[in-house]
Amino acid sequence: MNAHIVSPYLTFAYLIASVCFILALQGLSSPTNARRGNAIGAFGMLVAVVGTLILAGIIDYKWIAAGLIIGSVIGAAMSIWIPMTKMPERIALSHCFGGLAAALVGVVEYHHRGAAIDRFTMGALGLEVFLGFLTFTGSLMAFGKLQGLITGAPVTWKGQNASNITMFCAALVLLVLLVIDPSRSVLFYAMGALGLLVGVLAVLPIGGADMPVVISLLNSYAGLASAATGFALGNNVLIIAGALDGTSGFLLSMKMSKAMNRSFANVLFGAFGQVAPAADGAAGPAANYNLATVEDAVGVLTASQSVIVVPGYGMAVSQAQHAVRELAQALEANGATVKYAIHPVAGRMPGHMNVLLAEANVPYDQLFDLDDINDEFSRTDVALVVGANDVVNPAAKNNPGSPIHGMPVFNVEESRAVIVLKRSMNTGFAGIENDLFVQPNTMMVLGDAKKTLREFISGVKEEAAA
Amino acid sequence: MANELLFGLFIFVLAGFLGHYVIEKVPPLLHTPLMAGTNAISGISLVGSLVAAGSGWGWTATLLGFIAVTCATINTVGGFLITDRMLKMFKRRGGKG
Numbered sequence: 001m002n003a004h005i006v007s008p009y010l011t012f013a014y015l016i017a018s019v020c021f022i023l024a025l026q027g028l029s030s031p032t033n034a035r036r037g038n039a040i041g042a043f044g045m046l047v048a049v050v051g052t053l054i055l056a057g058i059i060d061y062k063w064i065a066a067g068l069i070i071g072s073v074i075g076a077a078m079s080i081w082i083p084m085t086k087m088p089e090r091i092a093l094s095h096c097f098g099g100l101a102a103a104l105v106g107v108v109e110y111h112h113r114g115a116a117i118d119r120f121t122m123g124a125l126g127l128e129v130f131l132g133f134l135t136f137t138g139s140l141m142a143f144g145k146l147q148g149l150i151t152g153a154p155v156t157w158k159g160q161n162a163s164n165i166t167m168f169c170a171a172l173v174l175l176v177l178l179v180i181d182p183s184r185s186v187l188f189y190a191m192g193a194l195g196l197l198v199g200v201l202a203v204l205p206i207g208g209a210d211m212p213v214v215i216s217l218l219n220s221y222a223g224l225a226s227a228a229t230g231f232a233l234g235n236n237v238l239i240i241a242g243a244l245d246g247t248s249g250f251l252l253s254m255k256m257s258k259a260m261n262r263s264f265a266n267v268l269f270g271a272f273g274q275v276a277p278a279a280d281g282a283a284g285p286a287a288n289y290n291l292a293t294v295e296d297a298v299g300v301l302t303a304s305q306s307v308i309v310v311p312g313y314g315m316a317v318s319q320a321q322h323a324v325r326e327l328a329q330a331l332e333a334n335g336a337t338v339k340y341a342i343h344p345v346a347g348r349m350p351g352h353m354n355v356l357l358a359e360a361n362v363p364y365d366q367l368f369d370l371d372d373i374n375d376e377f378s379r380t381d382v383a384l385v386v387g388a389n390d391v392v393n394p395a396a397k398n399n400p401g402s403p404i405h406g407m408p409v410f411n412v413e414e415s416r417a418v419i420v421l422k423r424s425m426n427t428g429f430a431g432i433e434n435d436l437f438v439q440p441n442t443m444m445v446l447g448d449a450k451k452t453l454r455e456f457i458s459g460v461k462e463e464a465a466a
Numbered sequence: 467m468a469n470e471l472l473f474g475l476f477i478f479v480l481a482g483f484l485g486h487y488v489i490e491k492v493p494p495l496l497h498t499p500l501m502a503g504t505n506a507i508s509g510i511s512l513v514g515s516l517v518a519a520g521s522g523w524g525w526t527a528t529l530l531g532f533i534a535v536t537c538a539t540i541n542t543v544g545g546f547l548i549t550d551r552m553l554k555m556f557k558r559r560g561g562k563g
Contacts, residue, residue, distance in 0.1 A: 035553045231474045364556050
């Protein structure tokens with residue numbers, strides 16, 4: 001695509017697309033308008049693609065048609081049949097495709113233009129290929145970790161940060177050398193290879209609990225790779241869409257880091273899990289848990305007037321969102337009010353819990369953010385913790401030595417009774433002891449969350465009928 | 467060329483600011499659809515892939531372009547569909563979205 005022979009009609013089509021994309025994001029400011037916004041965004045995409053097919057001087061449609069058809073079939077299949085609990089994996093894969101597409105377009109451009117390339121375009125292409133390949137392998141790693149193909153625990157080795165930073169700097173040096181002399185193709189391909197390597201090595205050390213930050217950051221990189229493509233091709237709609245995606249991912253990762261009271265740098269280079277061995281060694285008070293039976297818990301639940309449910313990643317793992325909603329309905333039928341407290345980093349990606357509960361038909365006006373609900377625990381009969389751990393750990397507030405100290409957490413221990421559903425008494429991913437579990441007003445019910453919730457539901461219904 | 471760079475930067479920075487203000491208004495409730503939606507939007511790199519695959523630049527370009535078209539199409543088609551599927555689920559009490 002040469003910037004000088006672009007048809008004015010095509011430029012106009014891209015302008016329409018850009019406006020549609022902004023409207024699509026604006027629609028997401030409320031659930032009522034969001035679907036319409038998304039449709040507007042899809043329309044904009046259609047205008048841009050059809051415009052390109054007709055007006056961009058394309059001469060051979062065979063392979064394009066094949067790619068469009070195969071891509072549409074795979075894309076549709078991945079969207080229609082994937083379960084909502086697999087949404088983080090789905091998003092990681094799409095970052096992977098986005099990064100690869102941008103990187104390959106960069107390689108083709110470089111290959112095609114050869115020595116005729118100017119320095120500015122070279123800089124953009126270099127960034128595009130580096131970021132694109134980094135996003136590709138980084139997202140593959142994130143997918144592998146989420147899917148359990150690679151250990152979700154942080155993988156660390158000696159000199160890790162030093163080697164990662166060295167590789168980043170090496171990529172920067174290559175970029176500068178390329179801008180000085182764009183004809184050195186070895187450097188260009190070396191840079192792409194470095195991107196692939198950095199993607200793997202940068203995500204490997206990051207633990208499962210930090211996934212919300214990593215996925216947001218990869219989202220941002222995928223956007224920046226698209227924007228770099230726009231710079232290289234002189235195409236404004238790519239620059240705009242890439243800037244929007246880049247900003248969105250960046251903002252989300254800032255919010256997620258803040259919700260863990262950790263800096264960006266700490267998530268990327270901190271290797272959370274390194275703290276784990278020390279915490280494991282000090283497993284002193286492990287015997288003091290107040291293990292409760294289902295009957296005990298049902299008794300407390302049926303006697304309560306107000307319940308706040310605190311879901312976590314465990315709810316997604318056991319696919320318990322429907323059981324949670326059914327229990328809530330049984331409790332409401334019993335005269336209680338039920339609310340849900342959603343922590344920004346509960347789950348494996350931003351908004352993970354909201355989507356799962358929405359899938360289970362929980363009305364979104366029952367879902368509350370951290371700041372909106374945290375004062376209510378002290379006035380609540382029961383806090384029901386379903387597979388959440390770090391976000392309800394009081395150590396974040398009162399133990400300066402804890403690795404999560406300073407992270408904003410729910411004040412669940414202030415409610416009259418706390419019921420915690422947990423698979424086993426092992427410490428979670430992060431390997432941090434949770435003082436909540438040994439509080440006198442906490443009842444631990446061990447086992448699969450969905451199964452336990454089903455027993456709660458029949459128990460509550462029986463008591464209500466009695 | 468310097469002009470083109472500056473013009474591109476101009477657009478990039480303004481779009482970034484606009485994005486910041488628009489995205490700040492997205493409630494945490496919709497952060498997953500936001501991510502899926504921005505993914506679909508940045509699949510616009512599809513237009514670059516189309517040119518790479520269809521301009522008759524030799525078999526390397528066509529092959530890599532074809533893979534890029536496939537990947538970008540997965541993201542645009544899949545991205546808008548899954549965003550819609552998610553947004554459809556968000557309902558108020560009483561059933562209405």
